[in-house]
Amino acid sequence: MKNGPDIAEVAALIGDPARANILAALMSGKALTASELAAEAGVTRATASSHLSKLQNGGLLAARSQGRHRYFTLANAEVGNVLETLMGLAARQGQLRTRTGPKDVAMRQARVCYDHLAGDLSVRMFDSLTSAGVFAHGPKGLGLTDAGRARMVEFGIDFTPLDSARRPLCRSCQDWSERRSHLAGGLGAALLSRFYDLNWARRVPDSRVVTFTPKGVRAFNEAFPLA
Amino acid sequence: MKNGPDIAEVAALIGDPARANILAALMSGKALTASELAAEAGVTRATASSHLSKLQNGGLLAARSQGRHRYFTLANAEVGNVLETLMGLAARQGQLRTRTGPKDVAMRQARVCYDHLAGDLSVRMFDSLTSAGVFAHGPKGLGLTDAGRARMVEFGIDFTPLDSARRPLCRSCQDWSERRSHLAGGLGAALLSRFYDLNWARRVPDSRVVTFTPKGVRAFNEAFPLA
DNA sequence: TTCATAGTTCGATCTTAATCGAACCATCGC
DNA sequence: GCGATGGTTCGATTAAGATCGAACTATGAA
Structure with a gap:
């Protein structure tokens, strides 16, 4: 049974x-x-x-x-994924709730999902990278093409800690606001901290919201253009 | 708060x-x-x-x-998605549990996820279609390229009911056994019923398991080859 | 009409678990 | 050493809700 x-x-x-x-x-x-x-x-x-x-x-x-x-x-990030998915369902069938608050807008655009980026920007990044041929599907799940890896190195990602970690490099995570997937895994986490380092984005204290500076948005859109 | x-x-x-x-x-x-x-x-x-x-x-x-x-x-299928995701987490942190029963093997290979196919075969199909350039990421989420749509028509998918439905055509769904996504949405459901029609696969009564006939497996692998 | 089956509603029972205050243990600063 | 703070454990209280049997409604069959 x-x-x-x-x-x-x-x-x-x-x-x-x-x-x-x-x-x-x-x-x-x-x-x-x-x-x-x-x-x-x-x-x-x-x-x-x-x-x-x-x-x-x-x-x-x-x-x-x-x-x-x-x-x-x-x-682990898997738990975060489950919570995001649950939030998505809860948001959907609580249709009658107040839709978009001001903070809500910021959350939908960019927020932290445990250790990587989620929201509209993150989904767009995932799309951009996908159509640029950065990802490859292998038997072990989502992976990087050689070109994709090179591009990430050029962007400033240090692969030495990532390769030695037993954590998978690429992983897809369900998005709460969009109904799509975005990038998680070690690379997803590394990219988010790279954004901080580049001063493209900053955490809002006591919140999951991530705000991008005007400069950051421009640079982001340039780095991850839509097809 | x-x-x-x-x-x-x-x-x-x-x-x-x-x-x-x-x-x-x-x-x-x-x-x-x-x-x-x-x-x-x-x-x-x-x-x-x-x-x-x-x-x-x-x-x-x-x-x-x-x-x-x-x-x-x-x-709706979203609820199924949440349940699959939860099963994934429960399976993962119940590490000590008996791993692979005989029925479990069949479940991992192919099972019904509410109205579409999940499991190893489904993930492989998604990978194959992706690398064949069937999907396109649009502003409204996952969609089909023109070539992809043509290919689906050739495979026997009737788009008339799908296009008029308000249900999204393509959607990704977290897989329980694999840690990946597979295809859901209207197209995912249509493909599964097409497999039934072609006699490639059959439902096991009182179970989520889907068994593929030997002929079905061959045809499936031919239709959705790995890159 | 009469009976049987599917399903809901009601009231009562009972178990579970969330909660708190108070006592207790560990670590830090002095 | 001594107090102060962070955290857990314990016992008692309480509230919530899962469960069942029985009564009730509705649909279908004879």
Whole structure:
């Protein structure tokens, strides 16, 4: 009778409001302490601690102790992907909700998805790179063509840490606002931090929003033109 | 404090074991009656009815009454996508579970994802079509090139119902077993039913598994060769 | 009409788990 | 050493909701 793995278990973990708030806060990619997450979830430290251990036990969170603090992050990008997908569904069938707030617009344009970029800009980048022949489908999943790799090197991506990591280089991730995929994986993360380094973009504190400077937008569009 | 839509709500809906069983059963794409779903979830008709109304209310299920029966299906392919993604996560972090059962192998190769094909074969098809230049990324999402459309027509796809439907033609859907995307949307559904028509594949009753005949596999590999 | 089956509604029961305060442990700063 | 802060554990409380049987409605069959 039973075949598939226990989808109910993980859904139930996400299904509690306090835990959902914790997970949503961690979608920013920043590591947060237990107290910060308690505040974020609007709950005492005691209950937050309970939730955090459950989430960690369920494989959704990773924790590392540092001094007397305990920093939590999403266990991996896959968890972020699931959360994005769920947000997409929730947004869709809550059709009657207020559509576009001012902050909402910024979120739709560019936001952090755990450790890489999501939103309109990210989707456009993915399209641009795809039609430029940067990606190749291999037996191990999405990969880079030789030309694509060269182009990324030229853009300033350092492949040495990426190649030695056991994390896949390219991965597609469902986008929350657009109904498309964007680039995740090690390369996706590296590109986002490259944007920061180039001063094209900056994080808005306490938010998933990423703002691009005017210069940054121009450069971005030039680097990733639409076909 | 609140921005994103209520992810916890939908997750909680999926998080109950009985409801998860109901949803899993409907991933087969078949419309099932309330009693059948009650049996599937291992619960009385009374409780099933309660669950079903909650799921429908939450926008996850669609129902249509026919005679004294009430047939339920997933509300749309997006819901199927979310369930697949969740299964992927659940499978991954339930690492210790028995890996590959015999039925599991068949599931990984080819299965129904609500109304289109998923699994290894489906991913390979998506790759093949992609590198053959069938798809184009437009502002409205994934689309077909002229050549791609011609090729699909030649393969026997009738576009008249697809073009008039408000459902998007091409959509990517996260794959449960592979960590990749495969083709969903109207075209994905049309291709699957075309495979049935050509007698390449057949549904295994009471299961999501799709078995390809030896002839079907040959023809499939010929029609969608790997680059 | 009468009976059977599909499905929903209702009320009652019962289990689960979220929550908090308080006590407790660990680490840092002094 | 001593206090202060971050975090977990424990016990008790409480609220939510999953479950069932029984009554009720509606459709179809005889």
